[in-house]
Amino acid sequence: MTQLPVALLCSYSWTWSWGSVQWPRQRQDFCRVIFFSGSATFTTRIRPMARTISGLACPALSIPYTGAGLWSPKPNTPTVGFNQNMANLTPTGQPPNTGAAQSFGSVMVIPEMKMGKDRRKKMHLSKMYSIRRSGFEEDHSQIGGPGFSRVVYCNETGGLEANKFQNYADNYVRLTKYTPVTFLPKSLFEQFRRVANFYFLVTGILAFTPLAPYSAVSAILPLVVVIGATMVKEGIEDWQRQQQDHEVNNRKVKVHRGGGVFETSQWKKLKVGDIVKVEKDEFFPADLLLLSSSYDDAICYVETMNLDGETNLKLKQSLDVTSSINEDSKFSNFKATIRCEDPNASLYTFVGTMNFQDQRYALSPQQLLLRDSKLRNTDYIYGTVIFTGHDTKVIQNSTDPPSKRSRIERRMDNIIYFLFFILFLMAFFGSIYFGIVTKDDLDGDRMKRWYLRPDDSDIFFDPKRAPMAGVYHFLTAVMLYSYLIPISLYVSIEVVKVLQTIFINKDVHMYDEESDKPAHARTSNLTEELGQIDTILSDKTGTLTCNSMEFIKCSVAGTAYGRRVTEVERAMAKRIKGEDHFDENDIDSYSHPSVKGYKFEDERITHGRWVNEPHSDVIQKFFRLLAICHTAIPDVDEETGKVTYEAESPDESSFVIAATELGFEFYKRTQTSVSFMEFDPKSKKHVERSYELLNILEFNSTRKRMSVIVRDGEGKLLLLCKGADSVMFERLSKKGRQFEEKTRDHVHEYADAGLRTLILAYRELNEEEYEEFNEKFTEAKNAVSADRDDMISEVTDEIEKDLILLGATAIEDKLQKGVPETIDKLAQAGIKIWVLTGDKMETAINIGFACSLLRQGMKQIVITLESPEIVAAEKAGDKNNIAKVSKNSVQKQISAGKAQINASKSEAYALIIDGKSLAYALNDDTKNEFLELAVGCASVICCRSSPKQKALVTRLVKEGTGKTTLAIGDGANDVGMLQEADIGIGISGVEGMQAVMSSDIAIAQFRFLERLLLVHGHWSYRRISSMITYFFYKNIVFGTTVFLYEAHASFSGQPAYNDWYLSLYNVFFTSLPVIALGVFDQDVSARLCLKFPFLYQEGVQNTLFRWRRIFSWMLNGLFSGIIIFFLCMNSLNPESYDKNGKTAGMEIMGATMYSCVVWVVNCQMALAVSYFTLIQHIFIWGGILLWYLFLLAYGALPASVSTTAYKVFTETLAPAPSYWLVTLFVVIASLIPYFCFKAVQMRFFPGYHGIVQWVRHEGQGNDPEYDINMVRQRSIRTTTIGLTARSIARDHSFDPHLER
């Protein structure tokens, strides 16, 4: 009261009530009070008398009025106010000047600003948004009841606190599968859940009984090796997962430690009730209740990309009561109790109350900050921890990643079951034969095969109990024929897949320089599935696009400006001409230092040259509109004077930036005005223009436009509007359509170049019109009823008409590098691509064009629920009716679409469906029809789809078509889709980790998908399928010889081979080559894989792992086994086999036959391999060598160990020429059938890879280019999407207009 300014003109005082104004509780001694009165603003500084003022009611207060003299429009005085600090003044005393009193509109009290760097945080931004406050609603009555039992005592640091007794989960998040304790039992259990492993466990146990045809050790050892190897792999994988957990759990956050001191602590140490301070661009460590922020009105911006994939910032605001507790020191005495719901997975609800200073306040999701979302545009916030660790909503939302198994593995299981069937069949017939023969041995007292002593036999061979003996024999046989089942198959596959994932991880072509991220395969289960993808379901934002917008072109007054070439245009040009016409250097030569969000280049407009253009006045209006009509906030760097902008969406900021770059520099926003510097063509100087900002008519998806109403320097009222072409053109006035036709053409052109377009228009308003509007608008805004939004849109609808067209902007929603080319390549490979996006339809369609998923001339089938009848039904509000009408409509549209497709098959169709319709289309009774329609279309775009819908669509495709699906996405909203698809690919380029964490493979850029699928996928598929078929082959060869020998030993269960030959067959002599095949084999090189995308169809059509091929290999194995057995038997028996006259006993016969088997299967491998590296040579020939080395070493062991193998090689086999001759002969004879087959197939029925191999081979000949080009031309699949299709279509097209 004492601080009366000298320049006091008049002094008087009155009292008024503050309404809902809250007195700011800053340290400042002074507050600035701003009076708003019509067009003038008065401001004054006061010293708050009572600092304890809070709550709703305030005591009367006297303020000296200093008059207009102190109005200070200093450019850098931020005077944007927050609405809760504003109040309508209701004078209660009688002011001396009645005129002044009447014109007083409102008053705002803000703390005195310190000038300088931290001034921005004091800005009050909430006016621009219509935040709805929550009161106590019915939900709140449940608090304390079941499901709402959580009680959080805030800020109880140290000591024995109530929170401790409540035993809430700590903030440690564990995503590993095992703990050290559970590892052994759990992983063993996992292992023996596999039928084959279980079978081997059973035979291993049986091997300890006298039933066993071999020694127990030799049976158990391979199992131990196999299981051990798998467990080691599991262990390593889980350990890596643990490392990730460790990183997350040890992130740092500032926690209140009492006395207003905040200390850095690890995330895992957070407890419920802790007060934390989170700074800009940090992730929230747990679910927090927002208490206050660096902004005075305690709002903060949150990026929830990790949770729902949405990139626009969400606004959160704390309760008023806590908003002033926004400094470290103020927390020393802070106490509050929060009662709220129990942990649950619902991201968008929260019910709770807070007891603070003996008052109870309702809490809403508005105050809840979720773990894994990120603080943006806000310097810091304070919050109290409510849910920790596994209680947090995001973790509650994450389900265990479903363990996925590839199609091939599932089929492999079937083959194993089939082999089991064969095995049991063999054992069964053997047992019957054995039983009969055994029974026959004893005829009364007469023994037939007396040397077996059938009269005095144990149960296993007792003729008197022959059926029993048969049953026991069955078990023996089951053990003996176990060599049909490749025991090492699973472990070999695991080893191969781990190595394949290493190749994926190490591929330098899939490393992203910018984000410094290589590809990362998180599970090794699915590598071969990558080679069989039929449909790709892709997210849009962050996956196809970078989510950065660049102003690239514009059309003003019917003239198109902007010379830059878009990615899409370049990609197309490249396609057509075969080379990059738009040389990078070319572009760089006329570009100045690049500005993010701005890629506009046109010498007619830049550097102020627009004044010389024919319609320079329109151009001026156009850019003024860009500089005014937005909600961005400028941030002027004090030192450099450079302005940066904080905008809600990247498009907005790109507009402002474009305006700035073209000489309309927006630099100041107050709560009532927008100011920018502009080049004035007349005075040739930069002049400041300030527009009074009257209303902002916000953007939303139904309006598809946003407007501002401003008063310009001359007092003219203007409505500036920008919006989508679909809503804007119809709102033009008759006079305003001067440039319409040309603008429309340009807009189509832009859309075809993959750009997002907005139409800019304006109108002048007269005062009466505005007054009327403002009244209605304020009323609508202040309405609390449910149809508030409708009221607002109705009011705004009325004023946003009779517009005058200025032009259109074209923004490149920057596609990620190489996206169009990749899509083109994938389309040529025959892969279908669906885009599932949360974006609005227009955006999605734009991107569809940008990616060449859509093109001009493609028939678009749009399914939407925005028809008048639906809107009418919605207005009526009867839920059942809405559902019914909507459903009918969707069904009708689907049927119509199908009819359209059936009518003309030669056309290319695109299906575009929005989220609402999708909800109905995915109903059980319509979904199959929908799927049929979608499959009939070349490209499918689902817009406005929720995460759940994405997952449902994925499931529909997966289950409906029975084909392999791949989902790719980057946000948490894609998690469901990623987990549902056969393969989930996470994009790791952006910061969000949620998608990556639930993906199977993470890559940094969409374009790496090309290499991942066409090269790694193709190879992996080929390798794994060859490997598996080969595995069955080699075991069948071996099993056949064992079985045939059995048949010659009256099915008594005696193997011809030594125990260790038997058990080492799978793990030793034949496994390394097959692993080498699985790891290294390449049908064609990576370069050719990419050059001939049709190769990929081998995987999609599953030509390498269809039953025909599998059975052929099995038959091949059977023949080889038979050939080996009979040739060996007949060559060596019964006469002497060497010149010493000795005859071949079981040892010699067994070892010879075994040698032949090892030779045959390894040579067969050599024939099957098409890529011989040194490693292949070492493994294949090494495998054979190993057998001889083993034979030497094993034979050199004491006879008690080596038994029948004792010195067998050195003494008898090696010196006998017949042994070597037999080996040579048997090997070649067994391989001839396959060799013939392959020669014929390669020449006359080559597979896709065979063709390319021929091409490569011939390429070394005289005329390589001719052949390659011819094959390429003919092998390129006629696609309807992609750049190729577009360029072809463009050549044929006569009608450049988009057909809808």
Place this chain on the structure above:
Amino acid sequence: MDASTRTRSNSNKPKYSRFTQQELPAWKPILTPKWVITSFVIIAILFTPTGLLCLWASEHVVEIIDRYDDDCLPDSYSTNPDLYIQSRSTNKTCVRTLKVPRKMTAPIFIYYQLDNFYQNHRRYVKSRSDKQLRDPDEADETEDCKPQDHLSGNDDEPIVPCGLVAWSLFNDTYKFFKGNKAIDIDKKNIAWESDKKYKFGSNVYPKNFQKGGLIGGGELDDTKPLSEQEDLIVWMKTAALPSFRKLYGKINTNLEANETITVVIQNNYNTYEFGGEKKVALSTANWIGGKNDFLGISFLATGGVCFFVAVSFILLYVLKPRPLGDPTHLSWNRNQAAQ
């Protein structure tokens, strides 16, 4: 290098190596006509002479086989061979005459051949104790030998060598005469060296052998260690198939062509009960072993087949030339053609 200077120590860029980039140098063969024809021709060229060589070698082996089990059964016992063979009192001597077709040069190997005798039956194969055979101290190791483990249930009297294999020792004997002159049969070194040295102990003597209630086959000289009982060693090297030959002895003198030799057989071994056959065989051997045309014929046949295949391929390639890498086989091209 711009890139290298920019590479920070914490860069995640995978290091380039030919291994991780899967660019290892490799030989990428494909089955061109040249390859195919060459391979088949080579096999044919390789196999034909080898087959001829084998046949030629086999041709040089002289072999005489005589089945005697039926013929040595006196007619009076023909309906009841068991009685004849199981009786100790019947005359088991049987005389056979063999004619030498061509000159047989020493050493001439004498074999006995059994057919339909399942020496590879699991019960039979397992019924032995290698430990016992090796080591005199392990005489009690008769676990697997049942029922030929101990003398009628007396645990202190283990049978050495125990088990069915030893028990059923072949015990027919052969004596050869050229005219009236006996031909010496050398029964030394008919077993494997390794067996004699390591598997059958030189200090292990037969004990309680064939002393049980049922006598199986031959008896052993209790005074000779097992390592010298070569008949037993040969017998215990179990045959792979139910039809097998085992070495009986060697004749170290030449037999001239058309000579007649008389074999005096003691027909002791019971093959009548299980319907087996017994044969005596005389054979020479060379590098390929005994007489076996199978290998040679197979080689020749395979060589012939390969030659035939090679010719067929040549014809195929000539008659049906097709542009290499013809993409008309691609399914979509086929489908388009069909449409």
